[in-house]
Amino acid sequence: MIIAVPENVRRTLDSLENAGFQAFVVGGCVRDAARGVSPRDWDVCTSATPGETAAVFADYRIIETGRRHGTLTVHFDGDKIEITTFRRDGQYSDNRRPDSVSFVRDIETDLSRRDFTMNAMAYNQELIDPFGGLGDIKARFIRCVGDAGTRFREDALRIMRALRFASELGFDIENDTRAALFSHAHLLKNIAAERKTAEFNRLLLGGAYSVITEYREVIAAAVPALPEKIPDAIINAPNVLETRLALLFGQTHSADVAAALRAMKYPRVFTREIARRVSRRDPHGVLPKISDLAVRGEDLIALGLSGREVGAALRALLELVISGEVENKREALLNKSRGYVRRR
Ligand code: ATP
Ligand code: MG
Secondary structure, eight states: OOOOOOHHHHHHHHHHHHTTOOEEEETHHHHHHHHTOOOSOOEEEESSOHHHHHHHTTTSEEEEEETTTTEEEEEETTEEEEEEEOEEEOOBSSSSSBSOEEEOSOHHHHHHTSSBGGGSOEEESEEEOTTOHHHHHHHTEEOBSSOHHHHHHHOTHHHHHHHHHHHHHOOEEOHHHHHHHHHHGGGGGGSOHHHHHHHHHHHHHSSOHHHHHHTHHHHTTTSTTOOSSOOGGGGSOOSOHHHHHHHHTTTSOHHHHHHHHHHTTOOHHHHHHHHHHHHHTOTTSOOOOGGGSSSOHHHHHHHTOOTHHHHHHHHHHHHHHHHTSSOSOHHHHHHHHHHHHHHO
């Protein structure tokens, strides 16, 4: 496999190699390149210690991004490139962070501490893939590196990461990893709410519906008041966090929604806004119903939606109308609906 590494990243790798060290791009960028998607950012890892890396880039501005983890950010001709020393994680005693990390000189050790096979690949001229990440990407599988239960006990945030990736990438979760998700969900209580919520937001903004329904029990360990029955209106909902949360909690009492979102550390104003929207959807209120919408199921079928997509789209449209995002006018609603058809 050949990955087109951007010029400045290439030069960073070369500089480290010319100084006698190994260097690779690693993690999410290799995964995305292997999927045929352009990576958002390129992370570099190296056998050089942070001190050695700093010496190689002595002529550049360097920021110590995470001394403990061995990460430096080098300002390299207009790009900021994160360079992390190969490392091994020590013991984990809090289900989140290793008690210590130590620097190592071989890439395989570094790759073995990473969460999923697809994230445990490195590249420099050739692919380093000791755990079969490329095969898993081709098969569209999320699989832990090593024993899934052990990896989730080390760091329970990986549970939410697995689900977030499943939703974002539309991948399935391999059986052993899947079983371990369910048996270790209770450990999510040891993880800071902010961290869980950040992953949950990405989960909700991904393909989501099948992941949320299938792993509802797991996600409920991170999301208080998650409804038993996930409303299918989110299937076609716009990719707007507020809208999706309001749909998700649409049938929940607004005081419970507010308490749940506060516990998840959403900002106060944001929480109030969602609770307000949810309360406005109260079935006892005088809000519009689906039958009040300026489009009907037939209109959506004419656009190409079918089966339960139609009902889900109508509910999503209703939410938009209620929240004031879209006017209850035929053309406006049809426009939105065309977006739903395209997104499938
Ligand atoms: P994206 O940035 O697209 O969300 P990513 O894979 O780059 O995905 P990051 O959180 O940026 O995710 O992490 C970079 C890499 O670090 C991952 O690809 C993975 O190899 C490793 N990693 C991140 N978080 C963990 C974790 N909790 N446990 C083990 N490895 C991790
Ligand atoms: Mg990343």
